[in-house]
Amino acid sequence: MQLHISHSMRSITISSNNGFTDLMKIKIAARHISYRTIFHTILILAFLLPFVFILTALVTLEGVNKCSSIDCLGRRLGPKLLGRGDDSERYLTDFYTILDQVHSEEIPDDLELPDNFKQLVSEMKNNKYNAKTFALTLKGMMERSEREIRESKFQELMNKHFAATSIPKGIHCLSLRLTDEYSSNAHARKQLPSPELLPLLSDNSYHHFVVFTDNILAASVVVSSAVRSSLRPEKIVFHVITDKKTYAGMHSWFALNPISPSIVEVKGVHQFDWLTRDNIPVLEAMENHDGVRNYYHGNHVAGANRSATSPRLFASKLQARSPKYMSLLNHLRIYLPELFPNLDKVVFLDDDIVIQRDLSPLWDIDLGGRVNGAVETCKGEDPWVMGKRFKIYFNFSHPRVAESLDPEECAWAFGMNIFDLRAWRKTNIRETYHSWLKENLKSNLTLWRLGTLPPALIAFRGYVHPIDPSWHMLGLGYQNNTSIESVKKAAVIHYNGQSKPWLEIGYEHLRPFWSKYVNYSNEFVKNCHILE
Ligand SMILES: *[C@@H]1O[C@H](CO)[C@@H](O)[C@H](O)[C@H]1NC(C)=O
Ligand SMILES: *[C@@H]1O[C@H](CO)[C@@H](O)[C@H](O)[C@H]1NC(C)=O
Ligand SMILES: *[C@@H]1O[C@H](CO)[C@@H](O)[C@H](O)[C@H]1NC(C)=O
Ligand SMILES: *[C@@H]1O[C@H](CO)[C@@H](O)[C@H](O)[C@H]1NC(C)=O
Numbered sequence: 001m002q003l004h005i006s007h008s009m010r011s012i013t014i015s016s017n018n019g020f021t022d023l024m025k026i027k028i029a030a031r032h033i034s035y036r037t038i039f040h041t042i043l044i045l046a047f048l049l050p051f052v053f054i055l056t057a058l059v060t061l062e063g064v065n066k067c068s069s070i071d072c073l074g075r076r077l078g079p080k081l082l083g084r085g086d087d088s089e090r091y092l093t094d095f096y097t098i099l100d101q102v103h104s105e106e107i108p109d110d111l112e113l114p115d116n117f118k119q120l121v122s123e124m125k126n127n128k129y130n131a132k133t134f135a136l137t138l139k140g141m142m143e144r145s146e147r148e149i150r151e152s153k154f155q156e157l158m159n160k161h162f163a164a165t166s167i168p169k170g171i172h173c174l175s176l177r178l179t180d181e182y183s184s185n186a187h188a189r190k191q192l193p194s195p196e197l198l199p200l201l202s203d204n205s206y207h208h209f210v211v212f213t214d215n216i217l218a219a220s221v222v223v224s225s226a227v228r229s230s231l232r233p234e235k236i237v238f239h240v241i242t243d244k245k246t247y248a249g250m251h252s253w254f255a256l257n258p259i260s261p262s263i264v265e266v267k268g269v270h271q272f273d274w275l276t277r278d279n280i281p282v283l284e285a286m287e288n289h290d291g292v293r294n295y296y297h298g299n300h301v302a303g304a305n306r307s308a309t310s311p312r313l314f315a316s317k318l319q320a321r322s323p324k325y326m327s328l329l330n331h332l333r334i335y336l337p338e339l340f341p342n343l344d345k346v347v348f349l350d351d352d353i354v355i356q357r358d359l360s361p362l363w364d365i366d367l368g369g370r371v372n373g374a375v376e377t378c379k380g381e382d383p384w385v386m387g388k389r390f391k392i393y394f395n396f397s398h399p400r401v402a403e404s405l406d407p408e409e410c411a412w413a414f415g416m417n418i419f420d421l422r423a424w425r426k427t428n429i430r431e432t433y434h435s436w437l438k439e440n441l442k443s444n445l446t447l448w449r450l451g452t453l454p455p456a457l458i459a460f461r462g463y464v465h466p467i468d469p470s471w472h473m474l475g476l477g478y479q480n481n482t483s484i485e486s487v488k489k490a491a492v493i494h495y496n497g498q499s500k501p502w503l504e505i506g507y508e509h510l511r512p513f514w515s516k517y518v519n520y521s522n523e524f525v526k527n528c529h530i531l532e
């Protein structure tokens with residue numbers, strides 16, 4: 001076996017004795033070699049070839065590139081590590097024994113670790129280490145660095161989580177000022193829409209859009225992008241549903257910024273007589289369930305055992321705990337047929353989308369008797385955004401899930417859906433949704449983690465009509481590598497994920513597609529310094 005390190009120190013090759021087969025080739029791409037690069041090299045090697053790992057570490061660190069074989073290295077470095085002797089076979093055996101020992105041994109608490117590799121090398125030259133101490137020290141240093149990298153990764157995730165769940169000052173300001181305006185300005189309180197237009201709210205010859213949100217700026221972008229992209233804006237009726245605390249501000253915004261010829265209705269959840277505890281028992285149960293309370297409102301930092309969690313798992317836990325998944329507004333979509341008893345078809349929109357094309361053709365799609373026209377998320381070029389099957393959303397180790405669902409079934413997305421409410425009313429979708437929610441609560445949230453999609457995936461089984469993916473492009477809130485060309489072509493783009501365009505952590509190059517619908521000349525937007 002031979003170890004070769006190129007003179008430029010950019011690649012390391014390990015080959016068999018006769019030099020014909022390369023067992024392993026590691027390229028170091030960095031322009032100049034850094035300790036970090038060396039680290040990764042060592043880490044990779046450590047997993048594959050413990051023996052070579054030690055030598056490579058030395059060679060790389062010391063900058064010895066005169067030796068190109070283990071024999072040579074053994075002769076040069078062996079005495080330092082193993083004491084006197086010239087039997088290289090024995091070095092090898094000894095090395096393995098030591099490595100085996102070290103591998104299973106804990107790093108002693110009192111072992112002094114050098115601060116960096118430079119120091120390690122210089123201490124080694126001073127014969128400070130025997131082979132075993134050296135191996136332990138190296139192991140300790142690698143573990144420390146791994147820990148540091150993990151810690152900073154966790155820190156980054158925590159910061160991102162708080163950045164994503166806290167309301168930016170500008171948006172908060174907008175809400176406060178508009179609420180204030182509602183009480184002081186009669187124009188802000190005027191009826192929406194004006195009384196003579198009220199019958200249109202339940203007129204099925206119009207195109208009805210529904211958006212549930214407590215974010216006024218986001219609502220304004222959804223509505224104005226829909227209207228500006230429409231070929232027949234006079235056919236559009238928007239139903240904006242918000243919570244009690246946002247109602248006055250939301251109403252002020254649309255009263256002061258009419259988007260004629262389209263029509264906007266603003267409603268607060270408190271204005272629906274139908275939305276009582278009796279009709280939505282599961283929601284009450286969810287709010288009161290101890291497990292849920294702990295789960296969603298517990299101390300995120302203390303609750304997470306960092307040494308037992310991978311950053312990725314931690315990130316998904318953080319996301320699951322985001323208050324958004326508990327909000328009533330978020331679950332309301334499952335009551336669309338009851339909220340709009342006179343409507344036959346509606347297009348449901350999330351508040352983190354932008355409409356870039358006329359959506360009228362959606363009303364002409366034949367859903368073939370199905371309820372939900374949605375984009376499937378298991379097929380497509382981007383394996384990350386479009387690789388979603390049931391196994392991603394559900395815990396298939398749970399017998400209840402395993403016996404009822406197919407892990408390979410294709411998932412679909414909420415965010416832009418055409419719902420046939422007439423067909424929906426003939427089904428028991430809501431009951432199925434309720435009973436699975438209850439079951440998940442009873443099972444202590446072990447069937448699935450994230451909010452509304454998993455129970456909907458179950459409840460809508462057999463009722464989904466796949467529509468063309470270009471109608472609804474997903475992932476702009478978590479996939480930085482989004483193709484700009486596809487973004488330009490999509491009818492609706494969806495910033496699902498943490499990096500919302502109204503947050504600082506939003507992706508800069510994707511933001512303009514959203515911010516071009518923010519009216520920066522509006523005095524409220526100006527005074528609140530939004531996205532400045
Ligand atoms: C965290 O997990 C590790 C490994 O599973 C375990 O040894 C440790 O006791 C746990 N710590 C806490 C605080 O639960
Ligand atoms: C539910 O989970 C929590 C923590 O995740 C645990 O403390 C509690 O004992 C569990 N309850 C049941 C009934 O398993
Ligand atoms: C999945 O279900 C199994 C069986 O009920 C349970 O032991 C496990 O904790 C669940 N996993 C999660 C992540 O909830
Ligand atoms: C996202 O991609 C853009 C260009 O493709 C790049 O400039 C930017 O640094 C990337 N941001 C992150 C957070 O990866």
Ligand SMILES: *[C@@H]1O[C@H](CO)[C@@H](O)[C@H](O)[C@H]1NC(C)=O
Pocket residue numbers: 381382481483
């Ligand atoms: C970015 O996306 C393109 C095509 O969508 C893909 O070929 C490429 O590997 C991706 N790059 C990264 C870093 O994910």
Ligand SMILES: *[C@@H]1O[C@H](CO)[C@@H](O)[C@H](O)[C@H]1NC(C)=O
Pocket residue numbers: 257519520521522523
């Ligand atoms: C922007 O807001 C100003 C002031 O409220 C208004 O006059 C103007 O029509 C708005 N522009 C658009 C494109 O909505």
